Amino acid sequence: MESNKRPGGRSARVRDAVRQATLAELAEHGYRGLTVENVAERSGVHKTTVYRRWGSVAGLISDALELAREEPWPIPDTGSIEGDLRGIVQLVRSGFDDPELGPVSSAFVAAAVQDPDAARALHEFFTARHEQSAEVVRRAVARGELPDVVDVREVIRVAVAPVYYRLFVAHEPVTERDADRAADAALAAARAGVL
Amino acid sequence: MESNKRPGGRSARVRDAVRQATLAELAEHGYRGLTVENVAERSGVHKTTVYRRWGSVAGLISDALELAREEPWPIPDTGSIEGDLRGIVQLVRSGFDDPELGPVSSAFVAAAVQDPDAARALHEFFTARHEQSAEVVRRAVARGELPDVVDVREVIRVAVAPVYYRLFVAHEPVTERDADRAADAALAAARAGVL
Known part of the structure; x- marks a missing residue:
């Protein structure tokens, strides 16, 4: 039955x-x-x-993107916002470097710039991803590391954006140092009250 | 003859x-x-x-990208690094919003994520674009607005990256305020000595 x-x-x-x-x-x-x-x-x-x-x-x-969205994303918890943000950006960088995961993730980005349905699905994926990742910023606010007016999702966007920009727009390599620097830049902006 | x-x-x-x-x-x-x-x-x-x-x-x-690369890119000269960086990021944002220019620029990005030759050409385009735009950061260093150890091209990358990230990765709209905020974030990071 x-x-x-x-x-x-x-x-x-x-x-x-x-x-x-x-x-x-x-x-x-x-x-x-x-x-x-x-x-x-x-x-x-x-x-x-x-x-x-x-x-x-x-x-x-x-x-397939819906399936990927449901998979747990291991948000770091290092005890400091600097460590957590760096951890998130390094996860993004190493994910694209991974021989199995990299081509799949790149395929999602490629599909979405071609097709409106895939773009909507990728948008949903990133909405979920931003929301999950923003937890590290919320924790930093709770610890008093960042002002409580900070836009928690925007800190995540600004932190990861330079990695995606190098990979999919300027077509440049992304080193570990580039990734750390992107995280640190977002944090400096958040501390300065810009985000 | x-x-x-x-x-x-x-x-x-x-x-x-x-x-x-x-x-x-x-x-x-x-x-x-x-x-x-x-x-x-x-x-x-x-x-x-x-x-x-x-x-x-x-x-x-x-x-066609080679042709686009040769076209003059109107680097702003507002007298302050804040105004210049905002000007550059707004140029990027409004370019994609333009009914004629927008589809062409989007097509370049879409082609490059599909095809290695187009990716190389787009890489060359952005190398030239970063180099030209970095002039506003060099001027800021000369005026004493930024430390002279700043990575002038990285300031440009970090400033424009959130616009491209929203458009081509997260598939989110980009407001004028988003663009200003991206420019201000890069500037805050440069001032903090992170870039």
């Missing part, structure tokens, strides 16, 4: 298989190499089903 | 026509709508010639 719609039922298993296959295909072949056919074959789900439920490559990416 | 290779000769005129046509097509149809066929038709240059000399859409974009 299994329902197709029940969480954990057949429908959910199909969805999970397709999302995992999308992530694996992105890791191996990137956004340009992603096809509905390959995802169908890898997931063992019929191509017609994938087309009907996900529509296109952009639909697959949007759904 | 006109040479095909001489600047201003037939070859240069063909190149200019193709580059202008590429920019016009990008403005109208964006990166996804750019085709060698449309550029050939618009420029009045034979399709075979365009394929032979530019190879592909990525080749067309890389060449």
